[in-house]
Amino acid sequence: MSEVQAPTTVEDERVIQRSRLRESLIRPELGGIVGTVIVFTLFALFAFDSGMFNSQGVMNWSQVSAQFMIIAVGACMLMIAGEFDLSVGSMIGFSGMMIAIFSVTLGWPVWLAIIVTFALALSIGALNGIIVVRTGLPSFIVTLAFLFILRGFTIFFPQTIERKTIIGGIKDAAEGDWLAPVFGGKILTGLFQWMGEAGIIAVFERGTRQGMPVVEGVPMLIVWALVLVVFGHVVLTKTRFGNWIFAAGGDAQAARYAGVPVNRVKILMFM
Incomplete structure (x- = not known):
């Protein structure tokens, strides 16, 4: 009598056994971590006396x-x-200018200026998103347009109101404000x-x-x-x-x- 052969098990190629080390090495964030370690190591070796690592x-x-x-x-x-947003940098400048206009020029409390500016920034972000999803235009193009729009407003508003492009005095206006320490304390x-x-x-x-x-x-x-x-x-x-x-x-x-x-x-x- 011929012997009955046991069925051979075929490993499913969809099931891949990976070691913990391999799982760690293929993580996408590893590149950023390694780059950071290399940069700090080089500065520690060649520029330690520059004051970079003191308090x-x-x-x-x-x-x-x-x-x-x-x-x-x-x-x-x-x-x-x-998606992608190119207008982030201009939004930062625009938001800072609006806080200055609301608090210093118009005399609003700093906490109110921060909240209103935050709501304004959210609205502009929502407008960016609505234009992108409704028109199908690339977010690169839409946010590039808002980059210049916000940059223009950042220059136009203070020139129109104060006849200058820089508005100072926010630190003095924030003295005693209850919300200012949450961001500047x-x-x-x-x-x-x-x-x-x-x-x-x-x-x-x-x-x-x-x-x-x-x-x-x-x-x-x-x-x-x-x-x-x-x-x-x-x-x-x-x-x-x-x-x-x-x-x-x-x-x-x-x-x-x-x-x-x-x-x-x-x-x-x-x-």
């Missing part, structure tokens, strides 16, 4: 980085949704005062601020940047709306067939 140096480049982090969160989510001031007294960070050696730490605390700009990064990560990876964002940017038509409100998602991302 004041760290705070300086951290604040600049925080500005780009805040911009990058919204821009990243919009790009994942399959500092936290952990007591900790930095202690580190100055302990000699961990530099302090002023002369003048009226003698003995006070050079860095008084962590600016709210950095706090907002970190909060928004965490918020964006949670939205994209832990929520249904985050799945909608990926779907809208991956295959918009297939996403519509699956019930994803693609147009609404894109407009919200522009906002």
Whole structure:
């Protein structure tokens, strides 16, 4: 009698077993992390004495980085949704100018100027999104137009109202305002005062601020940047709306067939 051969198992090519190391190496964010490590390593090796890594140096480049982090969160989510916004830089200048006009020129409370400007910026973002989804025009073209429109308004409004292109005095107007510290204040001031007294960070050696730490605390700009990064990560990876964002940017038509409100998602991302 012939022996019955056991059936041979054929491995399904769709099931790929990957090691944890391989999973980590193919993650797209690895490139950014490696690049950051290389840049900081080079500066540590060749420019360590430049002051980049003392308390004041760290705070300086951290604040600049925080500005780009805040911009990058919204821009990243919009790009994942399959669109692009060139008017972000002009929007920043326009928003700052409107806060100055409302608070300094018109005499509004700073908290009201911030809220109204925020609502105005949201409305312009919504207008960008509506034009893109209703007309089918590339977001590159639409937002390029708004780049010049907002830049023009940023120059036109102060010239028309104040006969100048720069409006100062926001810091004085914000004195005592309850909302201003939420965006322009500092936290952990007591900790930095202690580190100055302990000699961990530099302090002023002369003048009226003698003995006070050079860095008084962590600016709210950095706090907002970190909060928004965490918020964006949670939205994209832990929520249904985050799945909608990926779907809208991956295959918009297939996403519509699956019930994803693609147009609404894109407009919200522009906002």
